[in-house]
Amino acid sequence: xxxARSFLLGAFALVGALGVAMMLAGRLLALWIFALATPVPExxxxxxxxxxxxxxxxxxxxxxxxxxxxxxxEPRYWQANYGYLILGQxxxxxxxxxxxxxxxRPVVASLTDLPVTVVASHLHYDHVGNHARxxxxxxxxxxxxxxxxxxxxxxxxxxxxxxxxxxxxxxTLESVEWWAPGxxxxxxERRIQVxxxxxxxxxxTMLFDRERxxxxxxxxxxxxxxxxxxxxxxxxxYLATARRLAEDIPPNVRxxxxxxxxxxxxxxxxxxxxxELRDTLAAIRDGRARGSGFPxxxxxxxxKIWIEVESAWLNPGR
Numbered sequence: 001x002x003x004a005r006s007f008l009l010g011a012f013a014l015v016g017a018l019g020v021a022m023m024l025a026g027r028l029l030a031l032w033i034f035a036l037a038t039p040v041p042e043x044x045x046x047x048x049x050x051x052x053x054x055x056x057x058x059x060x061x062x063x064x065x066x067x068x069x070x071x072x073x074e075p076r077y078w079q080a081n082y083g084y085l086i087l088g089q090x091x092x093x094x095x096x097x098x099x100x101x102x103x104x105r106p107v108v109a110s111l112t113d114l115p116v117t118v119v120a121s122h123l124h125y126d127h128v129g130n131h132a133r134x135x136x137x138x139x140x141x142x143x144x145x146x147x148x149x150x151x152x153x154x155x156x157x158x159x160x161x162x163x164x165x166x167x168x169x170x171x172t173l174e175s176v177e178w179w180a181p182g183x184x185x186x187x188x189e190r191r192i193q194v195x196x197x198x199x200x201x202x203x204x205t206m207l208f209d210r211e212r213x214x215x216x217x218x219x220x221x222x223x224x225x226x227x228x229x230x231x232x233x234x235x236x237x238y239l240a241t242a243r244r245l246a247e248d249i250p251p252n253v254r255x256x257x258x259x260x261x262x263x264x265x266x267x268x269x270x271x272x273x274x275x276e277l278r279d280t281l282a283a284i285r286d287g288r289a290r291g292s293g294f295p296x297x298x299x300x301x302x303x304k305i306w307i308e309v310e311s312a313w314l315n316p317g318r
Contacts, residue, residue: 043076043101047263060107063266068190069214070111071256071266074098079126080260082267084216086207087112088187093138094118095207095216096258100129100168117177121218121258122201123156124230125163125170132171140196140205141178149176159231160201197245199238200227206245213253215245221277222257223267226307229296235309239285242278249274261304269305276302284309 061073068087083096117136161170181196195206207216260267283289291297
């Protein structure tokens with residue numbers, strides 16, 4: 001009886017391991033095909049921007065959202081990244097530091113002389129590229145991350161960083177400050193809440209300024225193609241997070257996102273976009289949505305947002 005039970009447990013473990021291996025192989029294949037199909041130009045031409053957007057130099061732009069909130073854009077980088085400088089009276093947060101194609105510190109220094117803590121929405125290379133240039137670095141406090149930083153320093157894995165896509169090395173983040181999910185960060189007459197928002201990646205993080213009605217979303221939601229086929233992406237967690245946010249975030253909150261699909265200005269979405277993402281993810285899970293393409297399937301969310309996942313053939317348990 002014991003031998004039969006051991007055999008069954010071993011068989012289940014083998015099947016489970018094979019399933020995980022197939023899922024990872026499918027995702028690596030999808031990512032590889034995506035990389036081959038995505039030419040990476042050195043710099044794109046400078047787009048026209050509205051009067052509310054100022055060019056800092058020939059690469060970075062600054063858009064003042066209010067006197068204490070600035071969007072720092074990289075519209076000549078092919079992914080059109082946006083980071084956000086969030087100011088209080090005593091300290092500041094830089095949410096996402098970009099890919100590191102150019103040094104973002106002079107832009108930040110032109111906007112504040114407060115001590116700045118940089119924190120990433122997640123660990124992909126295009127969001128942590130300038131982190132190592134800052135003295136103060138924070139990261140969301142999750143067990144699978146903290147256990148790898150006993151000395152205080154942290155280095156993303158290749159699957160977390162994905163810098164091989166463009167030849168960026170993963171940085172070593174020194175003296176990391178850990179922010180617990182749900183914690184409130186006091187900036188001095190401004191309070192920012194840390195939200196754990198897995199889906200795009202396990203460590204995906206948002207910052208929420210409830211008093212000003214500002215939610216800084218990272219790559220969880222933005223205009224353009226949402227990526228849900230990289231290592232760590234999970235449609236079930238994506239849906240659970242979208243449901244929680246749609247319920248907890250007031251309808252009048254503006255969503256400040258990490259990429260834009262086209263000019264002009266910073267990529268700002270609304271609560272209704274979050275609701276439509278939630279509904280689309282539920283339809284994908286339930287088999288009611290119809291995607292197009294192979295090996296990546298594209299599902300429209302609305303006229304400005306769509307989500308890309310690996311096909312069910314590559315990952316039957318998606």
